[in-house]
Amino acid sequence: xxxxYNFSAGPAVMPEAVLQQAAAEMLDWHGSGMSVMEMSHRGxxxxxxxxxxxxxxxxxxxxxxxxxxxxxQGGGLAENAIVPMNLAGLKPGGMxxxxxxxGWSQKSAKEAQKYGNACVVASGxxxxxxxxxxxxxxxxxxxxxxxxxxxxxxxxxxxxxELPDLKALGSDAPLVVDFSSHVLSRPVDWSRVGLAFGxxxxxxxxxxxxxxxxxxxxxxxALPICPSAFDYQTVADNRSMYxxxxxxxxxxxxxxFQWIKDQREGALxxxxxxxxxxxxxxxxxxxxxxxxxxxxxxxxxSCRSRMNIPFQxxxxxxxxxxxxxxxxxxxLQLKGHKSVGGMRASLYNAMPxxxxxxxxxxxRDFEQTLA
Amino acid sequence: xxxxYNFSAGPAVMPEAVLQQAAAEMLDWHGSGMSVMEMSHRGxxxxxxxxxxxxxxxxxxxxxxxxxxxxxQGGGLAENAIVPMNLAGLKPGGMxxxxxxxGWSQKSAKEAQKYGNACVVASGxxxxxxxxxxxxxxxxxxxxxxxxxxxxxxxxxxxxxELPDLKALGSDAPLVVDFSSHVLSRPVDWSRVGLAFGxxxxxxxxxxxxxxxxxxxxxxxALPICPSAFDYQTVADNRSMYxxxxxxxxxxxxxxFQWIKDQREGALxxxxxxxxxxxxxxxxxxxxxxxxxxxxxxxxxSCRSRMNIPFQxxxxxxxxxxxxxxxxxxxLQLKGHKSVGGMRASLYNAMPxxxxxxxxxxxRDFEQTLA
Numbered sequence: 001x002x003x004x005y006n007f008s009a010g011p012a013v014m015p016e017a018v019l020q021q022a023a024a025e026m027l028d029w030h031g032s033g034m035s036v037m038e039m040s041h042r043g044x045x046x047x048x049x050x051x052x053x054x055x056x057x058x059x060x061x062x063x064x065x066x067x068x069x070x071x072x073q074g075g076g077l078a079e080n081a082i083v084p085m086n087l088a089g090l091k092p093g094g095m096x097x098x099x100x101x102x103g104w105s106q107k108s109a110k111e112a113q114k115y116g117n118a119c120v121v122a123s124g125x126x127x128x129x130x131x132x133x134x135x136x137x138x139x140x141x142x143x144x145x146x147x148x149x150x151x152x153x154x155x156x157x158x159x160x161x162e163l164p165d166l167k168a169l170g171s172d173a174p175l176v177v178d179f180s181s182h183v184l185s186r187p188v189d190w191s192r193v194g195l196a197f198g199x200x201x202x203x204x205x206x207x208x209x210x211x212x213x214x215x216x217x218x219x220x221x222a223l224p225i226c227p228s229a230f231d232y233q234t235v236a237d238n239r240s241m242y243x244x245x246x247x248x249x250x251x252x253x254x255x256x257f258q259w260i261k262d263q264r265e266g267a268l269x270x271x272x273x274x275x276x277x278x279x280x281x282x283x284x285x286x287x288x289x290x291x292x293x294x295x296x297x298x299x300x301x302s303c304r305s306r307m308n309i310p311f312q313x314x315x316x317x318x319x320x321x322x323x324x325x326x327x328x329x330x331x332l333q334l335k336g337h338k339s340v341g342g343m344r345a346s347l348y349n350a351m352p353x354x355x356x357x358x359x360x361x362x363x364r365d366f367e368q369t370l371a
Numbered sequence: 372x373x374x375x376y377n378f379s380a381g382p383a384v385m386p387e388a389v390l391q392q393a394a395a396e397m398l399d400w401h402g403s404g405m406s407v408m409e410m411s412h413r414g415x416x417x418x419x420x421x422x423x424x425x426x427x428x429x430x431x432x433x434x435x436x437x438x439x440x441x442x443x444q445g446g447g448l449a450e451n452a453i454v455p456m457n458l459a460g461l462k463p464g465g466m467x468x469x470x471x472x473x474g475w476s477q478k479s480a481k482e483a484q485k486y487g488n489a490c491v492v493a494s495g496x497x498x499x500x501x502x503x504x505x506x507x508x509x510x511x512x513x514x515x516x517x518x519x520x521x522x523x524x525x526x527x528x529x530x531x532x533e534l535p536d537l538k539a540l541g542s543d544a545p546l547v548v549d550f551s552s553h554v555l556s557r558p559v560d561w562s563r564v565g566l567a568f569g570x571x572x573x574x575x576x577x578x579x580x581x582x583x584x585x586x587x588x589x590x591x592x593a594l595p596i597c598p599s600a601f602d603y604q605t606v607a608d609n610r611s612m613y614x615x616x617x618x619x620x621x622x623x624x625x626x627x628f629q630w631i632k633d634q635r636e637g638a639l640x641x642x643x644x645x646x647x648x649x650x651x652x653x654x655x656x657x658x659x660x661x662x663x664x665x666x667x668x669x670x671x672x673s674c675r676s677r678m679n680i681p682f683q684x685x686x687x688x689x690x691x692x693x694x695x696x697x698x699x700x701x702x703l704q705l706k707g708h709k710s711v712g713g714m715r716a717s718l719y720n721a722m723p724x725x726x727x728x729x730x731x732x733x734x735r736d737f738e739q740t741l742a
Contacts, residue, residue, distance in 0.1 A: 004404040009412045013620055016398070019406050023397035027390050033375040033703065035390050037577040040379045040704055070734065073444040073579060074600055077614035081598030114596055201615055208410040208579040208617030223486055227452030227597050229445055243448035244572055246579030246617065248380055252408070320516070333411055350621060 004330035005355035009154050009308060009337070009346045017142040018255045041244050050240065053254030054364040060260055060271050061183075064190050069242040070212040070232065070249050075199035076180045078230075079210060080108045083148070083176055083197065083228035084115035087218060090145035096123040097144045097173065100152030101160075102129045102305075103339060104178060109148070115223065116145070116298050117231060129156040131300040135164045144173040146194060152182035154200055155201070155337045157297070157344070159305035163192045174218060180305045183211065184260060185349055186275045189355065192246075194218055203349045204306070207255050209249035241242075260349065274349050281347045281356045282306040288360045294367040311342055313344035314320075315370070319343075322366060331355075375701035376726035379706070380525050380679060380717045381552065382572040388568035389626045389721075404514040406624045412615050415520050419567045420618075421611065424625030424664060431631055433560050433643050434584055442611040442621050444599070446570035447551045449601075451479045454519070454547055454568065456597040458589060461516035461545075468492040468515045468544065471502045472674075473524025474710060475549060480519070482488065486594065487516070500527040502671040506535045515544040517565060523553035523572070523676055528715070530676035545589060554582065555631060556720055557646045563564045565589055571620060573678070574720045580620035602653075605725045631720065645720050652718045652727045653677040659731045665689075665738040681708075683713035686741070690714075691735060700733050702726075 006013040029036050032045050039046040049207060054069045063069060074082065094116025098109035100123040112118035120136040124131055128241050140147060147166055152159045161181060166175050174194025183198045193227040195214040201207035212232065219233040228234050229243045265273035286304060289295045297304070297311045315318055322343065326334050336344040377384040400407050403416050410417040425440045434440060445453065459465040465487025469480035471494040483489035484726065493509040495502055511518060518537055523530045530553060537546050545565025556570045566585040572578035590604040599605050600614045608665065636644035657675060661667045662680050668675070668682045684690055697705050707715040716730060 003398070005410055006405055008409065008414070011408060011410055011412060011615065013409050019398050019408075023394045026394035027387065028376070033701065034377055035385060037382060037383050037390070038377050038379065041382060041384055041578065043379070043427045043704065051532070064553060073446070073449070073617075074598075078598060078600040081600065085598075111599055114598075199615060201618075206617070206619045207412065207615045208620055227445075227449060227456075227485075229449040231512070243446045244382065244578045245569060246444075246577070246620070247572075248577045248619070249579055249617070275528070330404070333414065343382065354486055 001140040002073070004332050005351065005358055006332045007345045007347075007351070007359070008333035009344060012205045012348050013345055013350045015256065015259045015350045018252065018259050021255055022184055022252060026197065029243050033283055036246045039247065039248050040242055042317060049156065049251050049254055050245070053257060054249055056257035056261060057211075060257060061213075062190070064082065064154070064246065066216050066217060067190065067213050068219070068236045070231070070235045071245050072210040072212055073208065073236060073246055074230070075128065075201070075207065075210055076178055076197065077107070078103065079112065079178070079197045079212070082230045083195065084112040084118070085230065086222045086232045087146050087174075087176065087195070088112070089117035089221050091143055091219065093117060094143040095141050097140055097147040097148040099138060099147065100124065101132050101150060101158050101356055102156035104153055104155065104180070105148065105150040108150065108178060112148070121147075124158070124278060128298070129153065129158060129342070130298050132303045135169055139168065140166070140171045140173070141170060144171065146174050146176050147171060150178040151180065152307055154181040155340060156307050157299050157305040157308045157310040158303050159307065161303065163189050165192055166365055174215065174365070183309055184271055184274065185278050200253055202346070205253035206249050207247045209253055216285070249368065252256055266291060276348070277353060278306045278347065281353050284353070284356050284360060285345060285347065288363065292363070292367055294370065295363060300368035307348060308340060308344060308346050310336055310340050310344040316342070318370065326362055329358070331359055376705045376722065376729055378716045378718075378722070378730070379704035380573075381570070382578045382716055382717050385576070385722045387622065389630050392626055393623060405698055408619045410618065412612055412618050417618055420622050420625055421616070424621055424628060426581075427625065427628035427632060432559055432584075433561070437587050438561065438584050439587060439590070439607045441585065441606045442616050443581040443583055443606060444579065444617055445592050445601075446572070446578065446581055447549055447568065448478070450549070450568045450583070452484035453601045454566065455483040455489070456601065457593045457603045458517050458547065458566070459483070459487035460592050460594050462482060462588065464488060464514060466490065466512050466515040468518040469513055470504070470509060470520040471495065472503050472521060472529050473527035474644060475524055475551075476519065476521040479521065479549065479722065483519070494520075495529070499669070500524065501530060501623050501669050501723065503529060503531065503674045506540055509540065509735065511537070511540060511544070514636060515542065517547045517679045518542060518544050519547040519549070521549040521686065523550065523678055525552040525662045525679050526711055528670050528679045528681040530673050530678065532674065536563055543587065553676070555642055555645065556649050556678055565639070571624055576624035576666065579617045580624055602690070607638040611650045633698055648724060649677045649718065649720070651679065652722065652724050655724070655727050656680055656718065656732060659734065663734070663738055666734060667742065669700050678719060679715060679717050681707050681711050681713060681715045687713070689741065696737060697733055700729070702730055702733055
């Protein structure tokens with residue numbers, strides 16, 4: 001039986017080839033006689049796995065040499081505290097500026113208040129988080145330690161298609177980017193970024209690994225109350241092995257990185273190939289929604305997410321029937337987040353375009369039965 | 372080919388049956404069409420997995436109803452900060468008493484200094500951590516928020532074979548126990564415990580899951596700077612799903628719990644069966660070491676660990692040869708921790724007694740070649 005299509009917002013679908021390799025290697029990794037789960041993190045086998053994963057990630061995202069790659073724990077929600085514990089003290093006053101474009105950046109701003117002077121300098125709340133406030137209207141503060149944004153809002157389906165150039169906006173603060181839910185779906189312009197973080201459980205691998213990519217000059221400024229295990233300097237000095245890292249998750253992430261490297265789309269490879277596919281998948285679903293009478297997506301087209309596509313049925317009494325019939329067709333986990341309602345289709349890297357065609361076909365059939 | 376015997380101190384050997392089941396279910400858990408890694412943590416499938424894991428753990432360790440079971444992230448090293456961030460404020464003054472019996476409790480005491488008045492009230496340092504100071508000589512402080520100890524020191528091979536009764540020692544502080552490296556190898560006397568925590572990567576499952584078992588009255592006292600994701604009250608209120616939990620690690624832990632439940636040793640089952648085996652395995656190895664001319668374990672017999680057995684070769688020039696020949700016999704990861712040197716054999720639950728026989732046979736042969 002072919003696998004159903006899984007539209008979960010995360011933890012999310014993974015490439016079938018990656019899961020098959022993991023199953024095949026479960027009891028004996030490369031003749032070592034050990035499962036990856038059983039390896040000491042200080043042994044040569046796991047160190048090789050971890051170094052290969054970092055190297056492949058650097059290649060895929062073109063991470064410059066003056067950025068460090070850290071594999072941590074706690075996910076995006078823990079980083080909401082870990083980032084300010086590390087960076088609030090970059091400048092006197094501990095000012096942190098937040099651009100709030102949905103549920104995730106909202107949570108980040110709230111948590112940061114524990115560690116300094118956190119302020120929302122722009123918000124899409126007035127629009128119900130269906131639009132990103134124009135950068136020219138952000139109230140960036142002089143002397144802020146950093147500016148935070150979430151480059152893809154998983155819940156509200158809002159994505160930055162270009163990162164802001166803070167220098168051009170008159171700020172010399174580093175930009176902190178929560179790229180949890182679209183990392184590796186498109187390139188990153190590192191010239192505009194000071195630190196980027198993301199939970200793994202969308203485009204990277206299993207939940208429990210957190211990726212942090214941080215410019216070296218931002219290390220070494222942690223507040224005294226920052227736990228050692230979450231002090232970026234300590235983590236970097238120990239190559240992510242100060243505490244025992246989530247070894248199996250890093251291994252799965254590494255397999256996913258190799259899978260992305262192997263992907264081709266015409267002349268494109270790696271992240272460029274993923275991006276081309278993600279554009280095509282998103283266009284297919286948005287195009288169908290915009291031409292239907294039943295379904296609606298309210299996000300401004302200029303900032304619609306390629307990864308997370310929330311949509312409503314104009315007749316909400318049909319929601320349960322929609323979900324039940326979708327499931328019967330092998331289309332899983334389409335229920336929307338409770339704060340937005342309706343449906344949400346997450347089209348991460350591992351979702352093939354065939355899955356989106358199957359979804360659109362079902363949505364068309366479902367609409368016709370109501371006609 | 373049979374699997375080699377893996378004596379790693381952690382991440383460590385896992386039951387072969389658990390790895391086989393995980394491999395078999397990797398692409399499709401129980402007909403769901405999803406890998407466990409691909410499941411939303413809020414879906415009914417994963418919630419069932421998580422609830423079953425908690426229920427089995429409660430049964431195995433006889434956890435009383437007024438304790439909460441939390442699945443967290445960051446391992447023991449992160450808990451060294453998370454515990455004081457949650458419990459230092461239990462009483463005015465933020466006093467925390469540490470009984471230091473090896474490398475791990477030493478680290479815990481140092482980290483806690485960030486969050487209050489942490490004091491070493493007893494230490495085995497004078498003995499080179501080969502003995503536990505008598506409880507009657509601990510300098511427990513009136514009004515301490517809690518007393519911390521590590522009930523099995525993974526590096527120094529020192530184990531508490533009975534937890535102290537703090538009330539009998541004149542203290543009304545709750546006892547915090549780091550049981551990372553011997554959890555589930557023996558029962559726990561919860562009447563003497565306020566909170567116990569442990570990284571999973573020894574007896575529970577893969578690295579990246581941290582088990583916390585905490586008495587309900589200790590919830591709700593976190594310092595204002597405690598990250599929400601690590602506030603025990605928040606984690607408990609959200610049944611370990613405030614942030615996305617390490618879902619696959621929890622699943623593997625659950626498979627391990629089921630495996631332990633299925634173990635029998637004569638009339639004994641579960642943790643009692645594991646304990647009987649662990650006693651037999653430890654006696655076999657200590658008995659051999661104590662009667663050999665080449666090998667030595669310097670820990671006081673009253674507090675020798677059943678789980679982690681460090682030993683030295685009296686002729687240290689033979690260390691490399693020992694490790695190389697052990698590896699050639701399929702006996703892996705026997706090198707000791709750098710702070711102690713020599714060798715270390717970790718005999719966790721998943722190490723069968725056949726592995727200890729194989730180790731002793733090899734050690735005897737190796738000694739004879741030197742005679």
